[in-house]
Amino acid sequence: MASATKRAQAANLVEAPERALEAIGRKYHSKMRTLDASSDSLSDGVVVPALREAIVEGVLAPGSRLSEVQVAKQLDVSRTPMREAFAQLEREGLVTVVARVGAFVRSVTLRDVAEIYTVRTALECLAVQLCAENITTLGRAQLEDVIGEMRANVAANDPAAYVDALDRFYSIVMTLADNRTLHATHASLMGPVRRLRRIAMARGGRMRASFEQAVKIKDAIATGDKRVQDLMREQLRGACEAATAVLKETEGG
Template identity: 75%
Template sequence: MPAAKTASSKATTAPRRQAPTLESIATRYHAQLRSLDSAGDSLSDGVVVPALREAIVEGVLAPGSRLSEVQVAKQLNVSRTPMREAFAQLEREGLVTILPRVGAYVRSVTLRDVEEIYTVRAALECLAVQLASERMTPLGAAQLDEVINAMRASVEADDAAAYVDALDRFYTIVMTIADNRTLQQNHASLIGPVRRLRRIAMARGGRMRASFEQAVRIRDAIVNGTGDVQDLMREQLRGACAAALDVLNNASK
Protein backbone atom coordinates (compact mmCIF):
# COMPACT_ATOMS: atom_id res chain seq x y z
CA MET A 1 0.00 0.00 0.00
CA PRO A 2 2.68 2.58 0.90
CA ALA A 3 4.48 1.82 -2.38
CA ALA A 4 1.31 2.45 -4.37
CA LYS A 5 0.78 5.72 -2.54
CA THR A 6 4.33 6.82 -3.33
CA ALA A 7 3.91 5.97 -7.01
CA SER A 8 0.66 7.92 -7.11
CA SER A 9 2.36 10.89 -5.50
CA LYS A 10 5.16 10.82 -8.06
CA ALA A 11 2.68 10.64 -10.92
CA THR A 12 0.81 13.62 -9.52
CA THR A 13 3.91 15.76 -9.24
CA ALA A 14 5.50 14.74 -12.54
CA PRO A 15 6.02 17.76 -14.78
CA ARG A 16 3.76 18.05 -17.78
CA ARG A 17 4.74 19.46 -21.11
CA GLN A 18 2.80 22.64 -21.67
CA ALA A 19 0.89 22.95 -24.92
CA PRO A 20 2.49 25.55 -27.19
CA THR A 21 0.70 28.76 -28.07
CA LEU A 22 1.24 31.10 -30.99
CA GLU A 23 2.75 33.61 -28.55
CA SER A 24 5.24 31.10 -27.12
CA ILE A 25 6.25 29.93 -30.59
CA ALA A 26 6.78 33.53 -31.73
CA THR A 27 8.87 34.33 -28.63
CA ARG A 28 11.26 31.52 -29.55
CA TYR A 29 11.69 32.78 -33.12
CA HIS A 30 12.23 36.36 -31.91
CA ALA A 31 15.00 35.04 -29.63
CA GLN A 32 16.59 33.12 -32.50
CA LEU A 33 16.51 36.20 -34.69
CA ARG A 34 18.24 38.28 -32.01
CA SER A 35 20.86 35.61 -31.29
CA LEU A 36 21.97 35.25 -34.90
CA ASP A 37 23.84 37.63 -37.15
CA SER A 38 20.62 38.20 -39.04
CA ALA A 39 20.49 41.91 -39.76
CA GLY A 40 19.41 41.11 -43.33
CA ASP A 41 16.54 38.84 -42.27
CA SER A 42 13.07 40.38 -42.31
CA LEU A 43 10.53 39.82 -39.56
CA SER A 44 8.41 38.02 -42.14
CA ASP A 45 11.14 35.47 -42.93
CA GLY A 46 12.61 35.25 -39.44
CA VAL A 47 9.51 35.25 -37.24
CA VAL A 48 6.10 35.51 -38.89
CA VAL A 49 6.33 32.79 -41.56
CA PRO A 50 8.15 30.15 -39.45
CA ALA A 51 6.00 30.82 -36.37
CA LEU A 52 2.73 30.57 -38.29
CA ARG A 53 3.99 27.54 -40.22
CA GLU A 54 4.87 25.74 -36.98
CA ALA A 55 1.57 26.70 -35.35
CA ILE A 56 -0.39 25.32 -38.31
CA VAL A 57 1.70 22.16 -38.57
CA GLU A 58 1.41 21.45 -34.84
CA GLY A 59 -2.34 22.12 -34.77
CA VAL A 60 -2.05 25.21 -32.56
CA LEU A 61 -4.00 26.97 -35.31
CA ALA A 62 -6.80 24.62 -36.30
CA PRO A 63 -7.94 24.05 -39.90
CA GLY A 64 -10.51 26.66 -40.85
CA SER A 65 -9.26 29.21 -38.31
CA ARG A 66 -9.46 32.81 -39.52
CA LEU A 67 -6.14 34.66 -39.45
CA SER A 68 -6.86 38.27 -38.56
CA GLU A 69 -3.92 40.52 -39.49
CA VAL A 70 -4.45 42.66 -36.39
CA GLN A 71 -4.86 39.77 -33.94
CA VAL A 72 -2.07 37.61 -35.36
CA ALA A 73 0.34 40.57 -35.48
CA LYS A 74 -0.37 41.22 -31.81
CA GLN A 75 0.19 37.57 -30.88
CA LEU A 76 3.46 37.52 -32.83
CA ASN A 77 4.57 40.86 -31.35
CA VAL A 78 5.12 42.44 -34.77
CA SER A 79 3.50 45.23 -36.77
CA ARG A 80 0.90 44.51 -39.44
CA THR A 81 3.42 45.34 -42.19
CA PRO A 82 4.87 41.80 -42.66
CA MET A 83 1.54 40.01 -42.30
CA ARG A 84 0.29 40.07 -45.91
CA GLU A 85 3.67 38.97 -47.26
CA ALA A 86 3.72 36.10 -44.75
CA PHE A 87 0.15 35.02 -45.56
CA ALA A 88 1.00 35.01 -49.28
CA GLN A 89 4.06 32.82 -48.64
CA LEU A 90 2.04 30.36 -46.57
CA GLU A 91 -0.64 30.27 -49.27
CA ARG A 92 2.07 29.27 -51.78
CA GLU A 93 3.06 26.47 -49.38
CA GLY A 94 -0.52 25.20 -49.23
CA LEU A 95 -1.04 26.02 -45.55
CA VAL A 96 -3.25 29.11 -45.87
CA THR A 97 -6.17 30.09 -48.08
CA ILE A 98 -6.69 33.78 -48.89
CA LEU A 99 -10.17 34.84 -49.96
CA PRO A 100 -10.37 38.28 -51.63
CA ARG A 101 -12.20 40.85 -49.46
CA VAL A 102 -12.72 38.16 -46.81
CA GLY A 103 -9.33 37.30 -45.32
CA ALA A 104 -6.91 34.46 -44.65
CA TYR A 105 -7.78 31.08 -43.20
CA VAL A 106 -5.83 28.00 -42.16
CA ARG A 107 -6.24 25.55 -45.02
CA SER A 108 -7.72 22.14 -44.28
CA VAL A 109 -5.92 19.02 -45.48
CA THR A 110 -7.82 17.06 -48.13
CA LEU A 111 -7.40 13.50 -49.32
CA ARG A 112 -6.26 14.87 -52.67
CA ASP A 113 -3.57 16.92 -50.89
CA VAL A 114 -2.22 13.77 -49.27
CA GLU A 115 -2.06 11.81 -52.52
CA GLU A 116 -0.49 14.65 -54.51
CA ILE A 117 2.11 15.54 -51.88
CA TYR A 118 3.24 11.95 -51.41
CA THR A 119 3.49 11.49 -55.18
CA VAL A 120 5.84 14.47 -55.41
CA ARG A 121 7.74 13.37 -52.28
CA ALA A 122 8.37 9.98 -53.88
CA ALA A 123 9.97 11.61 -56.90
CA LEU A 124 12.16 13.95 -54.82
CA GLU A 125 13.10 11.70 -51.91
CA CYS A 126 13.83 8.60 -53.96
CA LEU A 127 16.30 10.70 -55.93
CA ALA A 128 17.70 12.13 -52.69
CA VAL A 129 18.44 8.76 -51.09
CA GLN A 130 20.03 7.50 -54.32
CA LEU A 131 22.32 10.53 -54.52
CA ALA A 132 23.08 10.29 -50.80
CA SER A 133 24.13 6.65 -51.15
CA GLU A 134 26.50 7.65 -53.98
CA ARG A 135 27.96 10.59 -52.06
CA MET A 136 28.14 9.15 -48.55
CA THR A 137 30.96 10.38 -46.30
CA PRO A 138 32.08 9.34 -42.80
CA LEU A 139 30.59 12.59 -41.48
CA GLY A 140 27.28 11.89 -43.20
CA ALA A 141 27.16 8.38 -41.74
CA ALA A 142 27.85 9.75 -38.26
CA GLN A 143 25.08 12.34 -38.63
CA LEU A 144 22.60 9.68 -39.74
CA ASP A 145 23.57 7.47 -36.80
CA GLU A 146 23.07 10.35 -34.37
CA VAL A 147 19.58 11.15 -35.63
CA ILE A 148 18.62 7.46 -35.75
CA ASN A 149 19.54 7.24 -32.06
CA ALA A 150 17.32 10.25 -31.34
CA MET A 151 14.47 8.62 -33.26
CA ARG A 152 14.94 5.37 -31.33
CA ALA A 153 14.80 7.20 -28.01
CA SER A 154 11.58 8.94 -29.05
CA VAL A 155 9.97 5.63 -30.04
CA GLU A 156 10.96 4.05 -26.73
CA ALA A 157 9.51 7.05 -24.88
CA ASP A 158 6.35 6.94 -27.06
CA ASP A 159 6.90 10.64 -27.82
CA ALA A 160 5.42 11.22 -31.28
CA ALA A 161 6.23 14.95 -31.33
CA ALA A 162 9.92 14.34 -30.58
CA TYR A 163 9.99 11.50 -33.10
CA VAL A 164 8.64 13.67 -35.91
CA ASP A 165 11.18 16.39 -35.07
CA ALA A 166 13.94 13.79 -35.33
CA LEU A 167 12.46 12.42 -38.56
CA ASP A 168 12.51 15.95 -39.99
CA ARG A 169 16.24 16.10 -39.17
CA PHE A 170 16.78 12.70 -40.79
CA TYR A 171 15.46 13.98 -44.12
CA THR A 172 17.39 17.24 -43.79
CA ILE A 173 20.61 15.25 -43.37
CA VAL A 174 19.77 13.06 -46.38
CA MET A 175 19.19 16.17 -48.49
CA THR A 176 22.49 17.66 -47.31
CA ILE A 177 24.41 14.50 -48.19
CA ALA A 178 22.68 14.33 -51.59
CA ASP A 179 24.19 17.78 -52.28
CA ASN A 180 21.89 18.90 -55.08
CA ARG A 181 20.73 22.50 -54.69
CA THR A 182 17.82 22.25 -57.10
CA LEU A 183 16.56 19.15 -55.33
CA GLN A 184 16.93 20.84 -51.94
CA GLN A 185 15.04 23.94 -53.08
CA ASN A 186 12.15 21.92 -54.48
CA HIS A 187 11.96 19.78 -51.35
CA ALA A 188 12.09 22.86 -49.11
CA SER A 189 9.04 24.29 -50.88
CA LEU A 190 7.02 21.38 -49.47
CA ILE A 191 8.34 21.67 -45.93
CA GLY A 192 5.13 22.93 -44.32
CA PRO A 193 2.67 20.46 -45.88
CA VAL A 194 5.12 17.56 -45.49
CA ARG A 195 5.61 18.18 -41.77
CA ARG A 196 1.88 18.62 -41.31
CA LEU A 197 1.17 15.26 -42.96
CA ARG A 198 3.90 13.53 -40.92
CA ARG A 199 2.18 14.62 -37.72
CA ILE A 200 -1.19 13.48 -39.04
CA ALA A 201 0.20 10.07 -40.02
CA MET A 202 1.71 9.52 -36.56
CA ALA A 203 -1.78 9.64 -35.06
CA ARG A 204 -2.41 6.12 -36.37
CA GLY A 205 -1.50 3.42 -33.90
CA GLY A 206 1.79 1.67 -34.63
CA ARG A 207 2.84 4.13 -37.34
CA MET A 208 5.72 5.62 -35.36
CA ARG A 209 7.46 2.29 -34.80
CA ALA A 210 6.85 1.16 -38.39
CA SER A 211 8.29 4.45 -39.64
CA PHE A 212 11.36 4.08 -37.44
CA GLU A 213 12.08 0.49 -38.47
CA GLN A 214 11.88 1.47 -42.14
CA ALA A 215 14.07 4.56 -41.55
CA VAL A 216 16.75 2.25 -40.10
CA ARG A 217 16.61 0.14 -43.28
CA ILE A 218 16.91 3.27 -45.40
CA ARG A 219 19.88 4.45 -43.32
CA ASP A 220 21.61 1.09 -43.77
CA ALA A 221 20.98 1.11 -47.53
CA ILE A 222 22.33 4.65 -47.89
CA VAL A 223 25.46 4.02 -45.84
CA ASN A 224 26.19 0.62 -47.40
CA GLY A 225 25.33 1.72 -50.94
CA THR A 226 22.92 -1.14 -51.61
CA GLY A 227 20.78 -1.05 -54.73
CA ASP A 228 17.39 -1.20 -53.00
CA VAL A 229 17.49 2.25 -51.37
CA GLN A 230 14.86 3.77 -53.67
CA ASP A 231 12.52 0.80 -53.17
CA LEU A 232 12.86 1.18 -49.40
CA MET A 233 12.09 4.89 -49.67
CA ARG A 234 8.98 4.20 -51.76
CA GLU A 235 7.83 1.63 -49.18
CA GLN A 236 8.27 4.19 -46.39
CA LEU A 237 6.22 6.79 -48.29
CA ARG A 238 3.47 4.32 -49.16
CA GLY A 239 3.10 3.50 -45.48
CA ALA A 240 3.07 7.15 -44.47
CA CYS A 241 0.53 8.04 -47.16
CA ALA A 242 -1.77 5.18 -46.14
CA ALA A 243 -1.55 6.22 -42.48
CA ALA A 244 -2.41 9.87 -43.23
CA LEU A 245 -5.34 8.86 -45.45
CA ASP A 246 -6.59 6.48 -42.76
CA VAL A 247 -6.49 9.20 -40.07
CA LEU A 248 -8.29 11.72 -42.28
CA ASN A 249 -10.93 9.19 -43.37
CA ASN A 250 -11.66 8.24 -39.76
CA ALA A 251 -11.85 11.89 -38.73
CA SER A 252 -14.51 12.55 -41.35
CA LYS A 253 -16.80 9.75 -40.13
Protein backbone atom coordinates in the same frame (compact mmCIF):
# COMPACT_ATOMS: atom_id res chain seq x y z
CA MET B 1 -27.58 31.51 -15.89
CA ALA B 2 -27.07 28.51 -18.18
CA SER B 3 -26.90 30.76 -21.25
CA ALA B 4 -24.27 32.93 -19.53
CA THR B 5 -22.20 29.83 -18.81
CA LYS B 6 -22.44 28.72 -22.43
CA ARG B 7 -21.36 32.17 -23.62
CA ALA B 8 -18.36 32.06 -21.29
CA GLN B 9 -17.40 28.61 -22.53
CA ALA B 10 -17.66 29.76 -26.15
CA ALA B 11 -15.49 32.79 -25.39
CA ASN B 12 -12.86 30.53 -23.81
CA LEU B 13 -12.82 28.33 -26.91
CA VAL B 14 -12.21 31.38 -29.09
CA GLU B 15 -9.55 32.78 -26.79
CA ALA B 16 -7.66 29.50 -26.36
CA PRO B 17 -6.05 29.53 -29.84
CA GLU B 18 -5.18 33.20 -29.37
CA ARG B 19 -3.43 32.52 -26.06
CA ALA B 20 -1.67 29.50 -27.52
CA LEU B 21 -0.40 31.52 -30.50
CA GLU B 22 0.82 34.24 -28.15
CA ALA B 23 2.75 31.63 -26.13
CA ILE B 24 4.31 30.20 -29.29
CA GLY B 25 5.28 33.69 -30.41
CA ARG B 26 6.99 34.41 -27.08
CA LYS B 27 9.03 31.26 -27.48
CA TYR B 28 10.41 32.35 -30.85
CA HIS B 29 11.03 35.90 -29.63
CA SER B 30 13.05 34.38 -26.81
CA LYS B 31 15.08 32.35 -29.30
CA MET B 32 15.97 35.54 -31.16
CA ARG B 33 16.93 37.11 -27.80
CA THR B 34 15.81 40.55 -28.92
CA LEU B 35 12.66 42.32 -30.04
CA ASP B 36 14.73 45.06 -31.70
CA ALA B 37 15.08 43.35 -35.07
CA SER B 38 14.39 44.08 -38.70
CA SER B 39 11.09 43.14 -40.31
CA ASP B 40 12.87 40.50 -42.42
CA SER B 41 14.43 38.81 -39.40
CA LEU B 42 11.14 38.95 -37.49
CA SER B 43 9.37 37.33 -40.42
CA ASP B 44 11.90 34.49 -40.64
CA GLY B 45 12.64 34.21 -36.93
CA VAL B 46 9.24 34.71 -35.31
CA VAL B 47 6.21 34.99 -37.59
CA VAL B 48 6.88 32.13 -40.02
CA PRO B 49 8.02 29.52 -37.46
CA ALA B 50 5.32 30.51 -34.95
CA LEU B 51 2.50 30.25 -37.49
CA ARG B 52 4.01 27.09 -38.96
CA GLU B 53 4.04 25.45 -35.52
CA ALA B 54 0.51 26.67 -34.72
CA ILE B 55 -0.83 25.22 -37.97
CA VAL B 56 1.03 21.91 -37.73
CA GLU B 57 0.03 21.43 -34.08
CA GLY B 58 -3.62 22.23 -34.83
CA VAL B 59 -3.74 25.45 -32.79
CA LEU B 60 -4.98 27.17 -35.95
CA ALA B 61 -7.65 25.00 -37.57
CA PRO B 62 -7.92 24.40 -41.33
CA GLY B 63 -9.99 27.16 -42.91
CA SER B 64 -9.18 29.72 -40.19
CA ARG B 65 -8.74 33.28 -41.42
CA LEU B 66 -5.43 34.91 -40.46
CA SER B 67 -5.91 38.62 -39.87
CA GLU B 68 -2.71 40.63 -40.36
CA VAL B 69 -3.69 42.97 -37.53
CA GLN B 70 -4.71 40.26 -35.08
CA VAL B 71 -1.79 37.91 -35.77
CA ALA B 72 0.71 40.77 -35.58
CA LYS B 73 -0.69 41.71 -32.17
CA GLN B 74 -0.61 38.12 -30.90
CA LEU B 75 2.99 37.66 -32.05
CA ASP B 76 4.06 41.09 -30.76
CA VAL B 77 5.35 42.34 -34.12
CA SER B 78 4.39 45.14 -36.48
CA ARG B 79 2.31 44.42 -39.58
CA THR B 80 5.37 44.92 -41.80
CA PRO B 81 6.68 41.32 -41.66
CA MET B 82 3.23 39.75 -41.99
CA ARG B 83 2.83 39.85 -45.77
CA GLU B 84 6.17 38.14 -46.48
CA ALA B 85 5.43 35.57 -43.79
CA PHE B 86 2.07 34.72 -45.36
CA ALA B 87 3.74 34.44 -48.77
CA GLN B 88 6.36 32.05 -47.38
CA LEU B 89 3.74 29.90 -45.68
CA GLU B 90 1.77 29.81 -48.94
CA ARG B 91 4.90 28.50 -50.70
CA GLU B 92 5.08 25.81 -48.03
CA GLY B 93 1.47 24.83 -48.68
CA LEU B 94 0.25 25.80 -45.21
CA VAL B 95 -1.64 28.97 -46.09
CA THR B 96 -3.83 30.13 -48.97
CA VAL B 97 -3.68 33.85 -49.74
CA VAL B 98 -6.72 35.28 -51.52
CA ALA B 99 -6.17 38.68 -53.13
CA ARG B 100 -8.12 41.51 -51.44
CA VAL B 101 -9.60 39.00 -48.98
CA GLY B 102 -6.80 37.69 -46.79
CA ALA B 103 -4.89 34.60 -45.72
CA PHE B 104 -6.45 31.32 -44.59
CA VAL B 105 -5.06 28.13 -43.07
CA ARG B 106 -5.05 25.64 -45.91
CA SER B 107 -7.29 22.59 -45.68
CA VAL B 108 -5.85 19.29 -46.91
CA THR B 109 -7.98 16.94 -49.00
CA LEU B 110 -7.61 13.25 -49.81
CA ARG B 111 -6.63 14.27 -53.33
CA ASP B 112 -3.91 16.54 -51.90
CA VAL B 113 -2.48 13.65 -49.90
CA ALA B 114 -2.49 11.29 -52.88
CA GLU B 115 -0.84 13.83 -55.18
CA ILE B 116 1.72 14.95 -52.61
CA TYR B 117 2.86 11.42 -51.82
CA THR B 118 3.08 10.54 -55.52
CA VAL B 119 5.48 13.45 -56.03
CA ARG B 120 7.30 12.86 -52.73
CA THR B 121 7.97 9.29 -53.80
CA ALA B 122 9.59 10.43 -57.03
CA LEU B 123 11.68 13.10 -55.31
CA GLU B 124 12.75 11.15 -52.24
CA CYS B 125 13.61 7.99 -54.17
CA LEU B 126 15.87 10.11 -56.36
CA ALA B 127 17.33 11.84 -53.31
CA VAL B 128 18.30 8.62 -51.50
CA GLN B 129 19.79 7.24 -54.72
CA LEU B 130 21.96 10.35 -55.09
CA CYS B 131 22.96 10.06 -51.42
CA ALA B 132 23.93 6.42 -51.80
CA GLU B 133 26.05 7.22 -54.86
CA ASN B 134 27.88 10.12 -53.22
CA ILE B 135 27.89 9.39 -49.49
CA THR B 136 30.83 10.70 -47.46
CA THR B 137 32.17 9.96 -43.99
CA LEU B 138 30.61 13.20 -42.76
CA GLY B 139 27.28 12.29 -44.36
CA ARG B 140 27.26 8.91 -42.64
CA ALA B 141 27.97 10.61 -39.31
CA GLN B 142 25.11 13.07 -39.81
CA LEU B 143 22.68 10.27 -40.59
CA GLU B 144 23.84 8.23 -37.60
CA ASP B 145 23.37 11.26 -35.36
CA VAL B 146 19.79 11.94 -36.41
CA ILE B 147 18.90 8.24 -36.26
CA GLY B 148 20.19 8.24 -32.68
CA GLU B 149 17.88 11.15 -31.90
CA MET B 150 14.94 9.35 -33.51
CA ARG B 151 15.73 6.19 -31.52
CA ALA B 152 15.64 8.17 -28.27
CA ASN B 153 12.28 9.71 -29.22
CA VAL B 154 10.80 6.28 -29.90
CA ALA B 155 12.11 4.98 -26.57
CA ALA B 156 10.56 8.00 -24.82
CA ASN B 157 7.29 7.53 -26.75
CA ASP B 158 7.45 11.17 -27.86
CA PRO B 159 5.75 11.45 -31.28
CA ALA B 160 6.11 15.24 -31.52
CA ALA B 161 9.88 15.11 -30.95
CA TYR B 162 10.13 12.12 -33.28
CA VAL B 163 8.46 14.03 -36.12
CA ASP B 164 10.87 16.93 -35.59
CA ALA B 165 13.79 14.49 -35.82
CA LEU B 166 12.23 12.84 -38.88
CA ASP B 167 12.05 16.27 -40.53
CA ARG B 168 15.76 16.65 -39.78
CA PHE B 169 16.42 13.20 -41.30
CA TYR B 170 14.75 14.24 -44.55
CA SER B 171 16.56 17.58 -44.50
CA ILE B 172 19.92 15.81 -44.18
CA VAL B 173 19.02 13.45 -47.02
CA MET B 174 18.08 16.38 -49.25
CA THR B 175 21.28 18.23 -48.36
CA LEU B 176 23.43 15.17 -49.07
CA ALA B 177 21.67 14.67 -52.41
CA ASP B 178 23.22 18.03 -53.33
CA ASN B 179 20.56 19.15 -55.80
CA ARG B 180 19.12 22.59 -55.00
CA THR B 181 16.09 22.24 -57.26
CA LEU B 182 15.25 18.88 -55.75
CA HIS B 183 15.63 20.29 -52.23
CA ALA B 184 13.44 23.35 -52.90
CA THR B 185 10.72 21.33 -54.63
CA HIS B 186 10.63 18.83 -51.78
CA ALA B 187 10.36 21.60 -49.16
CA SER B 188 7.29 23.01 -50.92
CA LEU B 189 5.45 19.69 -50.51
CA MET B 190 5.98 19.05 -46.83
CA GLY B 191 3.73 21.63 -45.18
CA PRO B 192 0.29 20.18 -45.92
CA VAL B 193 1.04 16.71 -44.53
CA ARG B 194 2.96 17.67 -41.37
CA ARG B 195 -0.12 18.02 -39.17
CA LEU B 196 -1.55 14.70 -40.38
CA ARG B 197 1.83 13.03 -39.80
CA ARG B 198 2.06 14.32 -36.24
CA ILE B 199 -1.34 12.84 -35.44
CA ALA B 200 -0.53 9.56 -37.19
CA MET B 201 2.75 9.04 -35.32
CA ALA B 202 0.88 8.85 -32.02
CA ARG B 203 -1.14 5.87 -33.20
CA GLY B 204 -0.79 2.12 -33.26
CA GLY B 205 2.91 1.52 -33.72
CA ARG B 206 3.31 3.95 -36.64
CA MET B 207 6.26 5.74 -35.02
CA ARG B 208 8.21 2.53 -34.46
CA ALA B 209 7.44 1.27 -37.98
CA SER B 210 8.62 4.59 -39.41
CA PHE B 211 11.81 4.45 -37.37
CA GLU B 212 12.66 0.86 -38.29
CA GLN B 213 12.26 1.67 -41.97
CA ALA B 214 14.35 4.85 -41.59
CA VAL B 215 17.17 2.75 -40.12
CA LYS B 216 17.04 0.47 -43.17
CA ILE B 217 17.17 3.51 -45.47
CA LYS B 218 20.11 4.96 -43.54
CA ASP B 219 22.01 1.67 -43.76
CA ALA B 220 21.30 1.38 -47.48
CA ILE B 221 22.56 4.92 -48.11
CA ALA B 222 25.70 4.28 -46.02
CA THR B 223 26.58 1.11 -47.91
CA GLY B 224 25.44 2.18 -51.38
CA ASP B 225 22.78 -0.55 -51.41
CA LYS B 226 20.89 -0.58 -54.71
CA ARG B 227 17.66 -1.37 -52.84
CA VAL B 228 17.60 2.09 -51.27
CA GLN B 229 14.86 3.39 -53.58
CA ASP B 230 12.64 0.39 -52.83
CA LEU B 231 13.11 0.99 -49.10
CA MET B 232 12.15 4.63 -49.42
CA ARG B 233 9.15 3.73 -51.56
CA GLU B 234 7.99 1.32 -48.83
CA GLN B 235 8.42 4.01 -46.16
CA LEU B 236 6.32 6.49 -48.12
CA ARG B 237 3.62 3.93 -48.87
CA GLY B 238 3.10 3.47 -45.11
CA ALA B 239 3.23 7.21 -44.51
CA CYS B 240 0.62 7.88 -47.18
CA GLU B 241 -1.70 5.23 -45.76
CA ALA B 242 -1.34 6.71 -42.25
CA ALA B 243 -1.98 10.28 -43.43
CA THR B 244 -5.00 9.17 -45.44
CA ALA B 245 -6.45 7.34 -42.44
CA VAL B 246 -6.07 10.42 -40.23
CA LEU B 247 -7.70 12.67 -42.81
CA LYS B 248 -10.64 10.30 -43.29
CA GLU B 249 -11.20 10.23 -39.53
CA THR B 250 -11.05 14.01 -39.19
CA GLU B 251 -13.52 14.37 -42.05
CA GLY B 252 -15.77 11.78 -40.46
CA GLY B 253 -15.66 9.60 -43.56
